[in-house]
Amino acid sequence: xxxxxxxxxxxxxxxxxxxxxxxxxxxxxxxxxxxxxxxxxxxxxxxxxxxxxxxxxxxxxxxxxxxxxxxxxxxxxxxxxxxxxxxxxxxxxxxxxxxxxxxxxxxxxxxxxxx
Amino acid sequence: xxxxxxxxxxxxxxxxxxxxxxxxxxxxxxxxxxxxxxxxxxxxxxxxxxxxxxxxxxxxxxxxxxxxxxxxxxxxxxxxxxxxxxxxxxxxxxxxxxxxxxxxxxxx
Numbered sequence: 685x686x687x688x689x690x691x692x693x694x695x696x697x698x699x700x701x702x703x704x705x706x707x708x709x710x711x712x713x714x715x716x717x718x719x720x721x722x723x724x725x726x727x728x729x730x731x732x733x734x735x736x737x738x739x740x741x742x743x744x745x746x747x748x749x750x751x752x753x754x755x756x757x758x759x760x761x762x763x764x765x766x767x768x769x770x771x772x773x774x775x776x777x778x779x780x781x782x783x784x785x786x787x788x789x790x791x792x793x794x795x796x797x798x799x
Numbered sequence: 800x801x802x803x804x805x806x807x808x809x810x811x812x813x814x815x816x817x818x819x820x821x822x823x824x825x826x827x828x829x830x831x832x833x834x835x836x837x838x839x840x841x842x843x844x845x846x847x848x849x850x851x852x853x854x855x856x857x858x859x860x861x862x863x864x865x866x867x868x869x870x871x872x873x874x875x876x877x878x879x880x881x882x883x884x885x886x887x888x889x890x891x892x893x894x895x896x897x898x899x900x901x902x903x904x905x906x907x
Binding site for chain 2: 791
């Protein structure tokens with residue numbers, strides 16, 4: 685059974701940093717592209733970042749470019765999102781999702797940026 | 800920046816057919832995907848590559864795409880189909896991945 689479990693969310697002050705993790709199981713993690721998607725409270729889905737299976741190709745949404753860094757460790761079956769210079773508008777539930785089709789999603793981790 | 804446009808809401812009675820549209824300039828060249836999100840839950844893929852249905856998704860869910868518009872059709876909508884529905888696709892380069900604004904489906 686495919687499982688994606690996010691962790692690392694919490695309350696952080698504006699300008700602060702946070703590192704999210706996504707632990708994958710039930711499939712060959714190293715063979716799949718991965719994404720981060722977020723959802724602000726009461727709002728729609730927003731794609732954040734993409735990483736290819738090898739990590740050689742990476743894309744970011746304009747809203748996070750230069751502040752967020754996606755990475756992966758295929759040996760640990762894990763996906764990461766390093767978030768720096770956080771703003772109030774980054775407050776959201778962050779999901780990791782598999783593949784171009786987002787065929788499997790984790791349950792999400794809440795990031796709250798507030799003083 | 801690239802955008803996908805969905806109606807904010809659609810309402811049908813149980814047993815009726817619900818149609819949710821998604822318009823975008825790159826849809827003639829790029830696949831559309833559809834997700835169902837019930838309150839407090841993670842999204843679930845219900846249609847991929849315009850019209851394919853993942854295993855476990857009821858047959859009443861179908862998808863189509865023509866020109867710049869993709870459509871999710873729920874034939875014989877049921878009360879349990881009440882949810883937010885999002886379309887997803889990419890711009891013509893494939894680098895920018897975009898969700899539509901979402902459509903709240905009410906079945907009552």
